[in-house]
Amino acid sequence: MARAQKPGHEGRLCMPEATRQIVSRRLAIAKGHLESIVQSLQKHDAYCVDVLRQIKAVEGALQKAGQITLESHLRAHVATAADRGDTEVIVEELMDALRYR
């Protein structure tokens, strides 16, 4: 995918500093949670449903981190696309990412 260009670091769109820190912290917490699930799986009496619930909790945390990233992107980069003149590129790359799995 072509990446929308212009302002930011050396003329490229960059994640706003505050968002980078918030998302980074949230992903670090999710990582710790994943680590504890892996550890609980060392035990012979790990129970499927407990594991399932833990995995879903981490999925929820990642979804929340994704929403924060998306909201920041809309505000900082998509809302200003018409000004920069890259609406097509920025909308397409975002839709592509949202459909990604």
Added chain:
Amino acid sequence: MARAQKPGHEGRLCMPEATRQIVSRRLAIAKGHLESIVQSLQKHDAYCVDVLRQIKAVEGALQKAGQITLESHLRAHVATAADRGDTEVIVEELMDALRYR
């Protein structure tokens, strides 16, 4: 939630050994992926859409790990519930976990 009881470790339902290993390995890989996203967020030119895509990739990996866990649980524990006589408990706790977010 009451936990379905009976066979396994000291009379409790436990995750089959093979599933524990497979899920554990997959979650460890997801953890490594999360770690690399956190590292990429140290850089000032991290881009929202790249981060979004990475987060979605990890979500996909967790969903897959959850499906493996679920399939193993259905086979090892739910399919035998009528035999054990704990159908109500095991179905309710599973539905509760699946709705969990």
Added chain:
Amino acid sequence: MARAQKPGHEGRLCMPEATRQIVSRRLAIAKGHLESIVQSLQKHDAYCVDVLRQIKAVEGALQKAGQITLESHLRAHVATAADRGDTEVIVEELMDALRYR
């Protein structure tokens, strides 16, 4: 997909009567909701975000109907699979349906 066989209508697994009625009623309501969205789309001043929210509401209703169907299937057919001896078939067809999109 091979379909799990045995009890029910002429020896086939069938949706329990009560579930059929509940799910049918819920889907009929969702259909009515969809119909009203289609009508609102006749108007020139329909607004994207309102439509998006309506579509999500119907998706939520369908998810709920799916959960009721799943719970009934687990209770009536999966929990008794070991008794019937068709665990492999019934687990595989269910996982296949859950992954379906």
Added chain:
Amino acid sequence: MARAQKPGHEGRLCMPEATRQIVSRRLAIAKGHLESIVQSLQKHDAYCVDVLRQIKAVEGALQKAGQITLESHLRAHVATAADRGDTEVIVEELMDALRYR
């Protein structure tokens, strides 16, 4: 939620004509599909897993209709928000709708 104001029908943001028609057609098809599921639920030998799969197919169709609506909204209204000066309102209402369930 306050609704972003300005151009379009009597000064309000409106769904682009082409999107309205495409989404309308897709939702009408989904409605027909739902109708046929309701009919299949009249039969005593309806099978849970078949119903589950059908419900998921309609959910998929609605998701696709939602994506088309979102893409059109991003292009027509979000990308021009900085120009209109309503970035905050339009981003918040969109995030609110995306989180909606």
